[in-house]
Amino acid sequence: MAVSEAAISIRDLVVDRGGHRVLDGVSAEVAAGRITGLLGPSGCGKSTLMRSIVGVQIVASGRVDVLGLPAGSRGLRSEVGYVTQAPSVYLDLSTRQNLDYFARVLDAPDQRVAESIESVAMADSADSPVGNLSGGQRARVSLATALLSRPRVLVLDEPTVGLDPVLRGELWAGFRDLADADTTLLVSSHVMDEADHCDDIVLMRDGAILAAKAREQLLAETGADGVEQAFLRLVGAGS
Amino acid sequence: MSPRVVLATGRRVLLQLRGDPRTLALLLLVPCVLEALIKWVFEGTPVVFQRVGVPLVGIFPLISMFLVTSIAMLRERTTGTLERLMTMPLAKLDLLAGYGLAFAAMATLQAVLVSFLAVGLLGLEVAGSTPLVVVFAVLNAMLGMALGLFLSAFARTEFQAVQFMPAFLLPQILLCGLLVPRDQMARPLELISYLLPMTYAYDALSRVAASSMVTAEVWRDAVILLGATALSLALGAATLRRRTP
Numbered sequence: 001m002a003v004s005e006a007a008i009s010i011r012d013l014v015v016d017r018g019g020h021r022v023l024d025g026v027s028a029e030v031a032a033g034r035i036t037g038l039l040g041p042s043g044c045g046k047s048t049l050m051r052s053i054v055g056v057q058i059v060a061s062g063r064v065d066v067l068g069l070p071a072g073s074r075g076l077r078s079e080v081g082y083v084t085q086a087p088s089v090y091l092d093l094s095t096r097q098n099l100d101y102f103a104r105v106l107d108a109p110d111q112r113v114a115e116s117i118e119s120v121a122m123a124d125s126a127d128s129p130v131g132n133l134s135g136g137q138r139a140r141v142s143l144a145t146a147l148l149s150r151p152r153v154l155v156l157d158e159p160t161v162g163l164d165p166v167l168r169g170e171l172w173a174g175f176r177d178l179a180d181a182d183t184t185l186l187v188s189s190h191v192m193d194e195a196d197h198c199d200d201i202v203l204m205r206d207g208a209i210l211a212a213k214a215r216e217q218l219l220a221e222t223g224a225d226g227v228e229q230a231f232l233r234l235v236g237a238g239s
Numbered sequence: 240m241s242p243r244v245v246l247a248t249g250r251r252v253l254l255q256l257r258g259d260p261r262t263l264a265l266l267l268l269v270p271c272v273l274e275a276l277i278k279w280v281f282e283g284t285p286v287v288f289q290r291v292g293v294p295l296v297g298i299f300p301l302i303s304m305f306l307v308t309s310i311a312m313l314r315e316r317t318t319g320t321l322e323r324l325m326t327m328p329l330a331k332l333d334l335l336a337g338y339g340l341a342f343a344a345m346a347t348l349q350a351v352l353v354s355f356l357a358v359g360l361l362g363l364e365v366a367g368s369t370p371l372v373v374v375f376a377v378l379n380a381m382l383g384m385a386l387g388l389f390l391s392a393f394a395r396t397e398f399q400a401v402q403f404m405p406a407f408l409l410p411q412i413l414l415c416g417l418l419v420p421r422d423q424m425a426r427p428l429e430l431i432s433y434l435l436p437m438t439y440a441y442d443a444l445s446r447v448a449a450s451s452m453v454t455a456e457v458w459r460d461a462v463i464l465l466g467a468t469a470l471s472l473a474l475g476a477a478t479l480r481r482r483t484p
Contacts, residue, residue: 017484054326058482072481077328088319092258093251104247105329129258145323 007032007153007184008053013062015048021207022048025062028202028212030186035179037198037215038188039227045207046188047085050155053186054082066153076153078106081146085157087138091131095122095141098130099148106149116144119174121167136163143171153184160194172197195227203231210234240332248329248337252311253344266307266345270299270353278361291417292363293448294441296353296372298417300346300380301440302408308338308387309400316391325481334479335388335472339381346380347373367447375447378464379440385471386436392478411437416445436467 008030015023022045030036038046051057052064055072064071066080089098099113117126120140125133130141143159154175160168175185175197187198195201201218203210211218211234215227224230256263274295281287315321324334350373357363365372390407394400414424414432421429421438432438443460447453 056322056325056482058484072326074328077326080326082323082326084319084322086319088323090251090255090320091318092255097251097254101247101251102323102327105244105324105327107243107328 005032006030007067008186009063009065010049010053011063013049013052013064014060015045015052015057016060017048023052024207026207026209028209030184030202031200032184033179033182034199035175035185035187035197036200036202037195037227038186038202038204039192039195039231040190040204040210042190044204046190046204047157049204050082050157050186050188054080054155056082078149079152081149081151081154083139083143083146083154083156083159085161087130087135087142089130089138089141089145091138092129094129095126095133095144098141099144102145103148108148108150112148112150116147119147120144121170136167139163140167140171151183154178154186156185156187158188158190160189161191192226192228192231201227203227203234205231205235240330240336241328244329244333245336245340248334249340249344252338252341255311256341256345262307266303267349267352270296270303270349271356273299274353274357275361278357278363288361289364289448290445292357292361293365293372294415294417294444296350296357297376297379297440297444298412298415298437299353300349300376301383301437302404303349304342304346304380304383305387305408306401306404308342308384309391309394309403310397311338312388312391313394313397313400321479322483325479331476331479335476338388339384342380342384343377346377349380350376365448366451367449367453368451371447371453372444375440375443375461375464378461378468382436382440382464382468382471385468385475388475389471389478392475408437411435414438415441417441436464439463439467 006029010026010028013023013026014021026049038049040046048057052059053066053071055076066076069075095117096113099116103110103113117123120143122137122140122144125137130138139159143156146154160171163171175187179185195215198215200213201215202212210231218227218230219225222230222233224233274292277291277295278288354369354372358365358369386407390403391400394403414428414435415437421432424432439460443457446457
């Protein structure tokens with residue numbers, strides 16, 4: 001991924017949570033304007049790495065820079081959009097009310113509310129309380145919130161989990177449009193198939209990075225036909 | 240601090256309340272029902288209603304805002320909305336002031352309604368000014384909000400948060416002079432009562448009930464209430480962390 005400069009740079013990051021070492025000296029770079037897939041099994045530290053990148057995680061040591069500033073800096077708060085795995089929106093408000101509120105906090109123009117709702121295909125139920133929506137719909141509302149300020153960096157934790165394949169395809173197409181418009185996307189998933197939509201891959205296991213490179217290069221180097229197989233070869237199992 | 244974010248937050252909190260009409264009705268009607276009940280219970284000794292009627296108008300908002308804030312804040316923490324806000328350009332003070340604004344509006348409504356009922360229909364006598372009673376009700380609501388905000392940081396579940404009401408407010412209700420005048424309590428209890436903020440809420444409101452003069456003591460009580468609010472808000476703000484383990 002030497003093609004473009006790094007939007008996110010992680011150096012020797014160590015994070016302890018609840019007495020356990022969750023990230024053990026992780027270093028990686030995420031290239032600007034590309035889709036990077038952060039892949040690995042559940043519990044391998046993906047979410048903790050993402051929390052460190054958006055600056056809400058207490059880190060033991062190491063350094064994370066985003067767009068040249070230390071992660072969590074004041075200057076990054078409109079530039080980095082973050083979607084947690086569990087939808088973090090107000091369940092007792094409607095989609096529109098949620099987005100209206102977050103748009104004002106972000107100082108995003110009013111028309112961004114309708115645009116963001118449209119981009120996650122939620123216009124039809126924009127006025128029902130989010131608590132009445134399905135899990136997948138809630139996840140889309142949460143995603144729409146992160147799109148409001150047109151952030152330069154989007155950190156999405158398992159955004160496509162549990163979604164209808166048609167919708168998942170539409171969301172990935174939307175991510176591709178964003179990347180084409182120079183947004184940097186870091187998208188995590190425990191489903192290795194999702195790697196097909198990514199330019200670069202960061203493979204994680206047990207709090208460490210197995211590989212971080214362009215998808216084509218990863219496949220070529222491991223001689224695998226898919227990222228799942230590449231993962232297995234890297235951990236020395238399977239053929 | 241940004242007025243845009245404060246107003247947006249206040250509006251959002253009120254919208255959440257409006258979306259929950261049952262809570263809204265409970266907030267506004269329960270104090271009225273309780274006030275009427277006290278009038279009725281003490282029908283044989285009307286002096287009791289005259290003594291506690293006014294302080295209660297101001298103490299109801301403290302209790303309800305304490306409960307509403309601790310649950311609301313706990314939800315912000317557990318649903319991840321607080322974490323999301325902390326990644327956005329929002330100062331902690333914006334969030335606190337937004338909640339304050341919304342709950343001050345609710346407290347005003349609550350206090351106006353109860354005072355109207357108590358003074359207009361139940362025959363409660365207020366020697367001082369009734370608007371001043373409402374002002375103290377709002378101050379108390381702010382205190383309740385600040386205490387709820389701070390204590391919610393120590394609750395992991397809503398069950399725990401609800402139990403903080405009997406744990407932290409009931410002792411204050413017992414000791415503030417509402418049940419027994421403080422100078423008739425055992426000396427250690429009287430001394431403890433000086434450390435509890437609700438004592439000053441009770442004192443101020445009973446002074447307003449008893450005299451049309453806004454005395455220095457009333458001002459002193461107001462200052463102490465504001466001080467206690469500021470202290471709990473500062474402690475509460477310290478529990479809102481951008482980075483968490």
